[in-house]
Amino acid sequence: MPELPEVEVTRRKIAPALIGRVIAGVRTTAPSYFFLTPPPVLKRRLKGRTVVSLERLGKYLLASLDDGSRLLLHLGMTGQLFVQGSASLRLLSSTARASLKPEQQPDFKPDRHTHLRVAFKDGGPEVWFRDARKFGKVKWLAAGESDTRLDRLGPDALAATGTELHAAARRRGVAVKSLLLDQSVLGGVGNIYADEALFLSGLRPLRRASRLTRAECDRLVSNIRRVLKRSIETGGSSISDYVAPDGSDGAYQDERAVYAREGESCRVCGDEIKRIVIGQRSAHFCPQCQR
C-alpha cells in the first residue's frame, strides 16, 4: 500500500479520528522490532495525551501530542491504519485485500497482526494499526527529540524541484530508478510511481542518474508530482486484479501505464512492456517510449 499518495490519503482519513481526542489507553502485541519504542514505554507515554496534529513526511506519519512529544509511524509494505469498524478497502494493500474478509465485517476482531490499538476517553471508535509483515514502525519521540529517519529524508516528492533532483543526480552512478527510490533524494516516491513517472518522462529506468540533463530532471520532477497528485485525487490505489465489492477502489490502478503490466502492450505505442530487476526491485518500462 504505502507510497506517498496512500500515506497521504491515510493521513487525511485518520486525522479526524485522532486530533483533539484524549488517549485513554493503548494495547499492543508482544515486543518486536515493529516497536522501535518498547510497548510498555509506549503505553506509559501515550496515556492521557491528546493528539494535536498529524502530518506526513515522505512516507512517514508524525503525530504531535499536547506535551510536545511526537509519535512516528511508518506503514512499511503492509501496514494498515484505520478506524475501528470502518471498512477502508481502498487503503489496504493487495496482500491485505486477499485476506480482507474479516475487516469488511463490522465486528472484525483484532488479530495477531493488529499491533497497536488506541482507545480514547470519549469511548468512541479506536484507531488500529495492523501490519502482517511487520515492516512498519512505531516510535515515540520526546519533546525536541529528533530521529535519523526523518533527518535523512530529502525534500518531499510533491515539493521537490528539478534543480534539487539534478544536484542529487549529478554525483550518483546508480540507475535513475534507484535514485528515485532513495528517500534521502526525494521523500515519498516508491516503486509504482517511480516506474510511472519514468514512463511519462520517456526515460529508461536503467539510465545512469549522473547522465540526466537538467531538462530531464525538470520533466521527471513534474511527472512525479503529476502521478502522485493524480493518485491522491483517486483516493490512492492498490495494484491488484481484485475488484472491490463496493466499487470504492482508487482509479489510479486503471491509469497505470507500466507498473505490473509486463507482457501487456503499451497504451501509447503498442509495444510490449518489459520487466527487469534493478537493485533487488522490479522495474517496468516500455522499450519504445522510454529511450
Added chain:
DNA sequence: ACCGCACCCTGAGCGC
C-alpha cells in the same frame, strides 16, 4: 560518499 547486498516478516499465487 557511494554501492550492492543480506536481511527483517508474513501471505498470496503458482506449478506440480
Added chain:
DNA sequence: TGCGCTCAGGGTGCGG
C-alpha cells in the same frame, strides 16, 4: 489438497 517455491508497493545496516 498440499507442498515448495517465488514474489511483494518498505527500509536499515554492513562491508567493500
